[in-house]
Amino acid sequence: MIxxxxxxxxxxxxNKMGEMVEATVVAMEKxxxxxxxxxxxxxxxxxxxxxxxxxxxNEINQMATWLMAKEQPVSRDLxxxxxxxxxxxxIERVADFAVNISKSTIKIGKTDSLLPLTSLxxxxxxxxxxxxxxxxxxxxxxxxxxxxVCDLDDRVDEKNYQNYKALIDSIQQHPEQAEEIVQLLFINxxxxxxxxxITNMAESTAYFIKGELFDLN
Amino acid sequence: MVMMVxxxxxxxxxxxxxxxxxxxxxxxxxxLFYGExxxxxxxxxxxxxxxxxxxxxxxxxxKSTFLRTLNRMNDLIDGVRVSGNITIDGExxxxxxxxxxxxxxxxxxFQKSNLFPMSIYDNVAYGPRMQxxxxxxxxxxxxxxxxxxxxIWDEVKDRLKTSxxxxxxxxxxxxxxxxxxxxxxxxxxxxxxxxxxxxxxxLKVEELITQMKKDYTIxxxxxxxxxxxRISDKTAFFLNGEVVEYDDTNVxxxxxxxxxxxxxxxxxxx
Numbered sequence: 070m071i072x073x074x075x076x077x078x079x080x081x082x083x084n085k086m087g088e089m090v091e092a093t094v095v096a097m098e099k100x101x102x103x104x105x106x107x108x109x110x111x112x113x114x115x116x117x118x119x120x121x122x123x124x125x126x127n128e129i130n131q132m133a134t135w136l137m138a139k140e141q142p143v144s145r146d147l148x149x150x151x152x153x154x155x156x157x158x159x160i161e162r163v164a165d166f167a168v169n170i171s172k173s174t175i176k177i178g179k180t181d182s183l184l185p186l187t188s189l190x191x192x193x194x195x196x197x198x199x200x201x202x203x204x205x206x207x208x209x210x211x212x213x214x215x216x217x218v219c220d221l222d223d224r225v226d227e228k229n230y231q232n233y234k235a236l237i238d239s240i241q242q243h244p245e246q247a248e249e250i251v252q253l254l255f256i257n258x259x260x261x262x263x264x265x266x267i268t269n270m271a272e273s274t275a276y277f278i279k280g281e282l283f284d285l286n
Numbered sequence: 287m288v289m290m291v292x293x294x295x296x297x298x299x300x301x302x303x304x305x306x307x308x309x310x311x312x313x314x315x316x317x318l319f320y321g322e323x324x325x326x327x328x329x330x331x332x333x334x335x336x337x338x339x340x341x342x343x344x345x346x347x348x349k350s351t352f353l354r355t356l357n358r359m360n361d362l363i364d365g366v367r368v369s370g371n372i373t374i375d376g377e378x379x380x381x382x383x384x385x386x387x388x389x390x391x392x393x394x395x396f397q398k399s400n401l402f403p404m405s406i407y408d409n410v411a412y413g414p415r416m417q418x419x420x421x422x423x424x425x426x427x428x429x430x431x432x433x434x435x436x437x438i439w440d441e442v443k444d445r446l447k448t449s450x451x452x453x454x455x456x457x458x459x460x461x462x463x464x465x466x467x468x469x470x471x472x473x474x475x476x477x478x479x480x481x482x483x484x485x486x487x488x489l490k491v492e493e494l495i496t497q498m499k500k501d502y503t504i505x506x507x508x509x510x511x512x513x514x515x516r517i518s519d520k521t522a523f524f525l526n527g528e529v530v531e532y533d534d535t536n537v538x539x540x541x542x543x544x545x546x547x548x549x550x551x552x553x554x555x556x
Contacts, residue, residue, distance in 0.1 A: 072553050141512055143539040146552050280541030 075140050082132055082153055083208060089125045089160045090204045094197050096122065096167040097263070101193050104174045104256070105186055112171035122164040129157040145277075152277040156207065159266040159273075163200065166259040173252040173259075180249060184239060189253070192228045192260045195221055196267060203270040212278050218271035219285035225264035232257045307334035307519075310473065310503040311356060316370035318351060318360065325351050327527045329370070333520075338495060338504045340514035340535065343524035344550070349507045352524065353475050356505060357392035358385050374473065390417075393466035397478040399458035401465075406433075406453070407446040409461055413469045428468055435501075436464035437494045456487020460494065467498075474498070476506040480513065492517050511551055515539045523547045 096115050103111035133154050136142070142150055177183070199221045206214035236257065240250045268286050275283040311333035318326035326348050333339050341349040351360065358379065360366045372379050379388055390413075401409050410429045419425060429446070433439040438460040442453070450461055459479060466474055476495070480488040488510075495504060495517050508514050514521055515535060522532040523546075531538065531547040542548045549555050 071555060075553075143511070143515065143551050144542055144548055147540065 072140075075136075075142075075146075078132070078136055078140075079146070079149065082129060082136070082150070085125060085129050085132070086153055086157055086160070087204060087208070089122060089129070089157060089164075090200055092118075092122050092125065093160050093164045093167065094200060096164050097170075097193060097197055100167040100170040100174070101186075101190060103171055104177075105190070107174070107177070107179050107183070109175055109178075112174045115171040116168050119164055119168045122161060126157045126161040130154060145280075148277045148280060152207065152273040155273045156203075156270045159270045160200075162266045163263050166263045169259050170256050173256050177249050177252050182243075182246060182249075184236075184246075184250065184253060186253075188228055188232050188235070189256060189260065192225055192232070192257070192264075195225050195228075196260055196264045199225075199264060199267045200270075203267050203274065206271060207274040207277065210274075210278050212275055215271040215274040215278070216285055219268050222264045222268045222286050225261060229257055229261035307337055309333070310335035310374065311505075312371075312373045312376075313355075314371040314373075316352075316355065316368065316372060318348075318355060318369075319365075319367040320363070321365040325527050326355075329527075329529050331522060331529060331532055333503065333505060335503050336499055336501070337519040338499050338506060338517055340518035340521045341505065341507045341524060342509075342511060342514050342521060342550070344555070345509075347524040348527040349522075349524045350477055351527075353477055353505060353507050356473070356475055357389050357394055359394070361385060390469050391471055392473040392475060393469055393471035394475045394477070395459070395462050395466055395479045398482050399455065399462045401450040401458055401461055403449065403451055405447045406442050406450045406461060409450045410464050410468050413465065417469075429464075432464040432468040433461075435467045435498070436460045437490065437497070438464060454487070456483050456490060459483060459487070459491060463491075463494065463498075467502075471502065473503045473505065476504065478507055478509060481509060488513070511539075523550060525550070 096118060099111055100115045102108065103115065133150050137147075137150060140146075199218045202214055202221075203218045205211065206218060233254065236250050236254050240247050243250070272283050272285050275281075275285060309332050311331070313329055313331045313333070316326055316329040317324065329348075329352060331339075341353060343349050354360045355368060355372060356374075356379075360368070368380065374388075374392065379392075382388075402412060404412075407429055410432050411425050414425060414428055419428070430439060430443075433442060438457060441457060442461075450458065453461065459482075463474075463479075480491050483491065492513060495506070498504060499519075506514075506518065518535045520532065521535045521538040523530045523538065523542075523544075525546060531542055531544045533543070537543075538547060539551055542551060
């Protein structure tokens with residue numbers, strides 16, 4: 070095959086993005102474990118380990134820059150590299166939200182009266198499902214799956230709105246817990262933003278596949 | 287002066303029509319045969335005035351053959367037969383046998399500089415002299431104008447009487463361009479004009495081509511796809527004697543419609 074080496078480099082880049090997604094899913098799951106178990110050690114670990122994900126994004130950027138300089142990709146190859154640069158930036162933001170959630174967990178601290186987290190956890194589950202699908206749709210060049218990712222964002226938005234209302238009610242009913250509930254409101258927002266960034270990833274995938282800019286949600 | 291509404295409308299219409307690129311060369315269903323062997327198949331292209339049109343494609347795909355049909359250089363080869371239609375400014379270029387007139391209007395720059403073993407000045411003045419221009423002042427002005435047009439005046443103005451063959455490859459190629467410009471053509475054909483040049487000379491010639499398109503319609507054959515992407519407005523991709531795709535250069539290099547174009551520009555074959 071012509072350009073075998075280039076193909077190999079592109080695959081490496083894609084694998085690095087896969088690694089980033091994997092690490093980010095782990096970070097988000099740990100952030101929620103920390104929240105649910107009120108475990109400060111785990112929360113601190115998420116904050117600390119974020120540097121590894123940042124480093125991966127850096128590696129992707131450097132590698133992509135070098136590939137563009139030496140291979141001068143055009144057309145589909147160029148769109149593929151550009152999409153990977155954009156997507157890695159989105160993944161990095163998602164990982165930052167895991168950090169933000171961990172910081173909120175630390176602010177809430179130990180409490181005997183933590184509100185039920187079921188709905189937030191569901192939101193997180195949908196988001197992480199979106200993240201895995203966003204990666205899969207890119208790797209397998211599956212535009213239908215990319216569209217599905219964007220549709221899932223509607224469910225996250227819906228839950229976000231319900232949670233918001235429920236938490237505002239809780240503040241009114243339990244003003245003494247206001248500080249904790251405000252942190253939960255933040256977390257609600259962080260997860261909602263997470264899903265938005267993943268939607269952007271799916272749009273980058275659609276651009277890579279079709280060569281057109283889409284607003285899929 | 288008060289203009290009538292209809293006059294204003296007419297003026298506006300005129301402005302619109304001059305703003306959009308006009309067709310300069312219209313090629314319709316062109317077929318070319320070298321004896322029994324067909325080299326071009328049903329080529330139809332609308333080449334716009336004062337734009338750079340790049341022809342790309344693997345070796346032997348017919349792009350140089352096509353370029354040479356535009357000033358009838360293929361007429362020099364035995365057994366060449368052409369069918370179809372090529373018009374420049376609406377005039378059928380195969381209708382008349384006055385190829386000299388055609389080649390005055392449609393100049394050509396080749397892969398390797400083909401300067402005459404004479405001075406820089408005489409090389410550039412050669413064509414105009416052949417046309418009968420003898421007035422020294424007119425020739426001086428024409429030579430300077432042409433060398434300036436080819437962005438090489440400053441480099442050679444103090445050595446016009448020295449041999450053109452003493453110049454570097456990149457300079458010689460720009461003298462060839464000056465020699466072409468001296469004939470005041472409308473169209474300039476370039477067949478891989480930078481393939482024998484070093485990278486800096488290549489960039490100088492590319493820069494020159496970009497400047498020249500305000501005055502000339504340029505059609506260029508190039509194997510350097512980045513060059514086509516950098517300097518051309520439109521790109522035609524040739525394969526096996528056919529035009530696979532012809533579109534704005536940014537479309538060809540970012541979102542080509544045909545898989546074969548995609549494979550070629552991304553280096554998957556060719």
